[in-house]
Amino acid sequence: MKLRITLQAAVYCTALLSVPFANAADVDFTRAEQRLSDLELRVDNLELAGNSVGLAGFNSCDDTCAGGCDSCSDGCDSCCSSNSCKSSCGGSCCWLRPCPTAQFDAELLLFAVHDSEADPGDTQDDFNAGLRLTYTKVNEQGRIFRVRYFNFGSTLEGGGNRIEMEEVDAEIGRRFTLGGGLKGEVTAGVRYAAFNERGELDYDTSFGPLVGVQLRGRKFARGTSYASLRQSWQFGDASDNGAADLPGTFNITEVQIGLEWRHPVRMGTLVLRSAVEAQYWAGVGESDTEDYGLIGSSSSFGLAY
DSSP states (O other): OHHHHHHHHHHHHHHHHHHHHHHHHHHHHHHHHHHHHHHHHHHHHHHHHHHHHTHHHHTTBOTTOSSOOTTOTTOHHHHHHOHHHHHHTTTSOBSSSOOOEEEEEEEEEEEEEEETTOOGGGOEEEEEEEEEEEEEEEOTTOEEEEEEEEEEEEEOTTSSOEEEEEEEEEEEEEEEEOGGGOEEEEEEEEEEEEEEETTSEEEEEEEEEEEEEEEEEEEETTEEEEEEEEEEEEEEEEEETTOOOEEEEEEEEEEEEEEEEEEEETTEEEEEEEEEEEEEEEEEETTTTEEEEEEEEEEEEEEEO
């Protein structure tokens, strides 16, 4: 009898003690599941927030290809999927750390000639064609080497006067980024320039320092908007109407605003540009430091590879 009562008491105690332990285990397991669920929600929210603010664009990196790989030679899709390209670019296609690229551009320029003194014999309302050839090399650190050649000539109103302009530029520089998604490049170098006005001032050779900057902004009409500015200070010997050469100086300012389109092709990336361009040659006209201005358009065809 005593043994039976003892066994019953033991069973009751075990049952009573087991209930709280089971409930505690259930509660702890439920809390762990809730914490995991909350953590997953936080990760999802962070991913959604990152996509909504465009973190790749904010960091000036095109590794998502959302805005196109401007710096890649073989197009957005192949650049961002190419293991060799991504490894050389630090794992992504970025403006500051692009894939190494070489690019050749040929520009057709159409300019009308204006004169600072509005002399009818020193202007030309009709547009005349000019040429610019450019070779650019960009390495994986965003450093730039560029060579440019420019030539333009025009017979002025009345047919009694003609001007000839020629430039050769050698530049080095690098890329940079600014707030608001702006990308750009700054360059500096040396410019050779020659100017000839029939029967007037003649600079056979001049050299001077050259600085330039380009900014690339928002997408428009499926192209990338850009603006560039170059300024040089030229020094050389000038001959006035056939007289002896004497030291002279003049300045050249260039401004270009336009759009750029890129399209991957079999050989690389096709680069097309259309822009409005103005040039100001200060102090080269006649012997009284008359200025010449060129205003017109630029249509460029290039290949990046």
